[in-house]
Every structure is written in structure tokens, then in C-alpha cells.
Amino acid sequence: MKLKGWKEVSPGAVITEGGSALKFKTGSWRAFKPRWLPENCIQCLFCWLYCPDMAVKVQDGKRTEFDFDYCKGCGVCAVECPGKKGKKAIVMEEEGK
Amino acid sequence: MAKIVAVTGNEAVAYAFRQVNPDVCAAYPITPSTDIMQRFTSYVANGQVKTEMVLVESEHSAMSACVGAAAAGARIINATSSQGLALMWEILFIASGTRLPIVLALVNRALSAPLNIHGDHSDGMGARDTGWIQLWSENAQEAYDNTIQAFRIAEHMDIRLPIMVNLDGFIISHSIERMEYLGDDEVKDFVGEYKAVNPLLDIKNPMSYGPLILTDYYMEFRRAHYEVMTKVPQVVLDVGKDFEKMSGRKYGLFETYRLDDAEIALVILSSAAGTSKDVIDEFRDRGIKAGLLKPRLYRPFPYEQIGEALKHLKAVCIMDRADAFGGSYGPLFMDIASSVYHYKERPVLINKIYGLGGRDYLPEHAETVLNELVDIANTGTVRTPREYIAVRE
Numbered sequence A: 001m002k003l004k005g006w007k008e009v010s011p012g013a014v015i016t017e018g019g020s021a022l023k024f025k026t027g028s029w030r031a032f033k034p035r036w037l038p039e040n041c042i043q044c045l046f047c048w049l050y051c052p053d054m055a056v057k058v059q060d061g062k063r064t065e066f067d068f069d070y071c072k073g074c075g076v077c078a079v080e081c082p083g084k085k086g087k088k089a090i091v092m093e094e095e096g097k
Numbered sequence B: 001m002a003k004i005v006a007v008t009g010n011e012a013v014a015y016a017f018r019q020v021n022p023d024v025c026a027a028y029p030i031t032p033s034t035d036i037m038q039r040f041t042s043y044v045a046n047g048q049v050k051t052e053m054v055l056v057e058s059e060h061s062a063m064s065a066c067v068g069a070a071a072a073g074a075r076i077i078n079a080t081s082s083q084g085l086a087l088m089w090e091i092l093f094i095a096s097g098t099r100l101p102i103v104l105a106l107v108n109r110a111l112s113a114p115l116n117i118h119g120d121h122s123d124g125m126g127a128r129d130t131g132w133i134q135l136w137s138e139n140a141q142e143a144y145d146n147t148i149q150a151f152r153i154a155e156h157m158d159i160r161l162p163i164m165v166n167l168d169g170f171i172i173s174h175s176i177e178r179m180e181y182l183g184d185d186e187v188k189d190f191v192g193e194y195k196a197v198n199p200l201l202d203i204k205n206p207m208s209y210g211p212l213i214l215t216d217y218y219m220e221f222r223r224a225h226y227e228v229m230t231k232v233p234q235v236v237l238d239v240g241k242d243f244e245k246m247s248g249r250k251y252g253l254f255e256t257y258r259l260d261d262a263e264i265a266l267v268i269l270s271s272a273a274g275t276s277k278d279v280i281d282e283f284r285d286r287g288i289k290a291g292l293l294k295p296r297l298y299r300p301f302p303y304e305q306i307g308e309a310l311k312h313l314k315a316v317c318i319m320d321r322a323d324a325f326g327g328s329y330g331p332l333f334m335d336i337a338s339s340v341y342h343y344k345e346r347p348v349l350i351n352k353i354y355g356l357g358g359r360d361y362l363p364e365h366a367e368t369v370l371n372e373l374v375d376i377a378n379t380g381t382v383r384t385p386r387e388y389i390a391v392r393e
Helices: A046-050 A076-080 B009-020 B034-045 B059-072 B082-087 B089-097 B122-126 B140-155 B184-191 B218-247 B270-285 B303-310 B331-340 B363-379
Strands: A032-036 A056-059 A062-066 A090-094 B003-008 B024-027 B052-055 B076-080 B102-108 B133-136 B163-168 B176-181 B254-257 B264-267 B290-295 B297-299 B315-320 B348-353 B386-388
Touching: A032 A062, A046 A056, A046 A076, A076 A090, B003 B009, B009 B034, B009 B076, B009 B102, B009 B140, B009 B163, B009 B176, B009 B184, B024 B034, B024 B059, B034 B052, B034 B076, B052 B059, B059 B076, B059 B082, B059 B089, B059 B102, B076 B082, B082 B089, B082 B122, B089 B218, B102 B122, B102 B140, B133 B140, B140 B163, B140 B176, B140 B184, B140 B218, B163 B270, B184 B218, B218 B297, B254 B270, B254 B303, B264 B363, B270 B290, B270 B363, B290 B303, B303 B331, B315 B331, B315 B363, B331 B348, B348 B363
Parallel strands: B024 B052, B024 B076, B076 B102, B102 B163, B133 B163, B264 B290, B264 B315, B315 B348, B348 B386
Antiparallel strands: A032 A090, A056 A062, B003 B176, B133 B297, B254 B290
């Protein structure tokens, strides 16, 4: 991506579009990666609620895969997950394993 | 309709603010600027202006509120001095870096410690590198005229930078002078409707202010700011011409007094320039070719233009009403020295620090300095390049 010169930058560094944070994919910051185990998932959507970003994708009221473009691996979803009969539906694994 | 009045500098600035009728004002009191806002808040309370008055708990909050309101899309005013300006120091950079045209009346007062409420230039000089435009005023008339022109300069579409109008604490702010007010309609027409750029309140076009910029981009933003500063002198001149058409009073980047054929000169800011002009006249009557240069636009400093105006002189004394501690010279001296530095033939420059903490600057001080300049012009030897005057040994 070619960087802009001083003549092209916006005056006062004002960002003149909404939702531009989407362009910055923070998934590369991850050290730990969450793995979803659907067999233990009760679809309570706590993981979606507690995620500080928007890394849990939800469709038709049910959670689907993680959005690894933005998941920073904070692990709050894994901590909050109630799971089924003592088995968590989200486990954190080292990135790169 | 213009009218002749006898008012203090603060009254005049408050009156100008009333005539401009800005959208928002967030201010905090501090001597000697307090009564600008005292008078302005009376106008607000009496319904004479539509301004939303935000009473905050400190100057830091005041400038922060000004930045927020300016980003929202409002025309903003503020007034402060000395420690107040020092407290809002970090926000000054934010205002200029974000390119928000805020108009600040700075009533120059000495910085503590020791605590001193009287007039000197330390506060304005301390803020000279904040990226703000600075105008300096010799008397209440200039303070009034500069305040009105400040809006046109700061809000110009090529510029969009915050501006501070400086006036000496107590000497100008609290002394009653004869001066002329312009009519309400004239000022309103001159200043015009405020045009917001990227206002946050325009929710149909969402935007964000104040992002983090890393090493790969910060310098480009600073270069862009520098470019804008280079355009300011021309805008100041153009606005001055328009103002002259309306008021009959001339304003440029600086004022020269009997300088064209002078051999020696003083370079001096604000009210002390007025005192010095009388002494220049006395010296001229005695056949000595003395002159004076009084900067008006101090930031961005018009190096080329001032250099041109001074280069023919034999000896110049730059009088600073502030000291730039660090074993160096006064702030005005350093800018003047830079403006003549590259000429092969340039005047001998000396620096005097005067009037700190409101210490009176009297005609006899100007006399002593001019006599010293006559000596330097004749003999070429400098007794001392820099000293404090009118201080007890």
C-alpha cells in the first residue's frame, strides 16, 4: 500500500468517513487463538456479548465462527463461556500451533 | 455607525466579541483578562448575544471545551492570561494540530513564580511555538481591531488555525483610552457567517477527530501545518486591506515608524512601542535618524519582510518584554536576528530585556537605549550584546 505524501493527508488529521476502524485488521496482534467447540455450545451468546471487539459472528440468533480478522485473543469469551456439563465451548490455544 | 468612546482594552475586546456574536464561549477568569469575560457574560445574561456560555472549572477545561465545540462546528472565543494560558498549554497544540479556528484574547501577564499579575510578554512568548497565529496590539484601538480581524484570518478557508490576540495586561487592558468602535452591522458584515469545516454535528457525514498517528505519517501532518503557516502573512495583509476599506485604519504585518531613512532603530512590541515613538520624535527633532519597527504578526514570523525593512540600518536594539531563559537572548531578538542573518551587510543587533512583571517602561529608558545605539553606529563597538535595563543593582 503506497503511503500518502504531505499534500494528500487530511487537514487536522480528521477522518472523514464512518466505520474506518474496520480497515485496520487487529487479528495480527493475537498470541492466543480461541477455538469454538460447537458440541459444547448452548448458544447463550455470552461470548458475543462479552467480546470487547466484534469477533464473534452471529447469524439468525445463533453464533457462528470467530472473525479472526479482528480477534486479538483476549480470552474473555473463554472465561465467560458456561459450556455444557462442565465442558467449555471455547478453549484458548497458542497461535501458530 | 462608528462611535468615539473612552474605554479600557478589556471593554473594547468584550465589545468586539459581542459584535461578532460567536456560537460558544468556554472561559475561566484570571487577572487581568477576567473582565473581558465578566462583560461578555453580562451580554449573555442580558440576551444581547446568542452565545452558549460554558462556565468551566479551569483553563485546561476551558480550552478543551473550546476544542470540542469548535470540532462540533461552532465559532469559538476565549480569553486568558499567564498561568491560565500555561495551564491550557497542552490543549493549545491540539487546537492548532486539529486546525480549529478558535479566537483567544490573551491579556499578557508575567508568569509565576514569583507570582505577578502585571503586564509582560512571557505568556505569549511561551506559547509562540504552539502552531497558533499571534497578533500583538499597541493600544485599545488595535486590540479591538485585531480581535475583529482575527476571525477573518483564522477562519479563512486556506488557513483554519487558532489565533491569539495579545494585549498588555493592565497597561492596555485596564487603561481607559479614546478610541473608535465600529457599528454592529459593519462588524457583522465584515466577519460574516461562520462556515464550519467537517463539523461533528453533521451526523449524516460521520467523522472522527483526534486519531493516533504513528511514525510513518506524523511528519507529513506537520509539514502540511507548516505549509498553511506560510499562507498566513498574505491572508493577514488581505484582511487588513478589507479592514482599511471599512474603518480607514491601516494594518499590515508590522508597523514602521520613521524607519525608511533611519540609521538606528528600536524593535519593540505592544504598548512600549507607543512610548518609544515619542522619544523617536525627540531624537529626530535633534537631527538623529532614529526609527522604530513594531511587529504585529508575530507568528508566523514574517522573516523576509522584516529583514528587508531592517537591513539598511546601522544599529538596532531589540527590546524584549520577556526573557527566554536558557542563557539565550530574548525571544524577539532571536527572531529578528534570524531575519537579518543571511544578509552580507546587516545592522549590529543588541538585546535589552525590559518591563518584566509590569515594571514601567519610561521615555528615559528609550532615550538611554537610543543614545547607546548612536554610539554603536558611530564607533562600531558594542558594550554588551544583551542586558536587563531599569533593574536595581
